[in-house]
Amino acid sequence: MNDTRHIVTDIGEIMWKCNLTVVLILVVCKAICDGRKDIQNDHKHWKADIDGGRLMNSVVKACPRVVTREEWGARPAKDRSDMATPVPFVILHHTDMPECFTFDDCCKMMRSIQDFHMDVRGWNDIAYSFLVGEDGLVYRGRGWDTVGSHAPWYNFRSLGISIMGNFTTKLPNQKAIEAVDEIINCAIVNNKLKSDYILYGHRQATPNRTCPGQALFDMIQTWPHWKPGNHFPPKQ
Ligand SMILES: [Zn+2]
Incomplete structure (x- = not known):
């Protein structure tokens, strides 16, 4: 009986750890994706700056297209x-x-x-x-x-x-x-x-x-x- 309980507890622990791992992987993936998005946005701004006339990234938003x-x-x-x-x-x-x-x-x-x-x-x-x-x-x-x-x-x-x-x-x-x-x-x-x-x-x-x-x-x-x-x- 004790053995069975142990096994059940072990399985529970393993499943909990698996879930935790999945959650961690998802969090890491999201962070990477967000980072990519930022890089893309920065690049877009940078391109607009050059094309629109060499303005600084931080203030380009104050301008019309x-x-x-x-x-x-x-x-x-x-x-x-x-x-x-x-x-x-x-x-x-x-x-x-x-x-x-x-x-x-x-x-x-x-x-x-x-x-x-x-x-x-x-x-x-x-x-x-x-x-x-x-x-x-x-x-x-x-x-x-x-x-x-x-x-x-x-x-x-x-x-x-x-x-x-x-x-x-x-x-x-x-x-x-x-x-x-x-x-x-x-x-x-x-x-x-x-x-x-x-x-x-x-x-x-x-x-x-x-x-x-x-x-x-x-x-x-x-x-x-x-x-x-x-x-x-x-x-x-
Ligand atoms: Zn004129």
């Missing part, structure tokens, strides 16, 4: 120069070309603008740092750290942001305006733009321009960082 050059089908730049950041100016433009309201149309428009700037104007790349579509997305032009070709005297110390379309008699939609706001905030948070930056419309920075279109120019004059007057060549 930036459509990468790969995504919109950019040609490689012919050449580039480093731009020191944070820069003190934002120069706002319109492209004076058709508007776009969908991802596919905006990607196509990005390629047309880049072709025009590289093949007709003879520049190294699309002129602006970032462009914005009325699909509400930000498209990477030259990015944060590259000198632009959008406004002489300011190219090496400004973010050139251009809304795709002509805004002489009408305004861009709310989505596009919000995207401009988001990319500016992202630039400040990531120390690419000074927090006390000055905003000019292109016509204030370069003589004989109507950019960014009268309707849009009227609107940006209500934005907090806009400063009046013409500033070519800049005093500072």
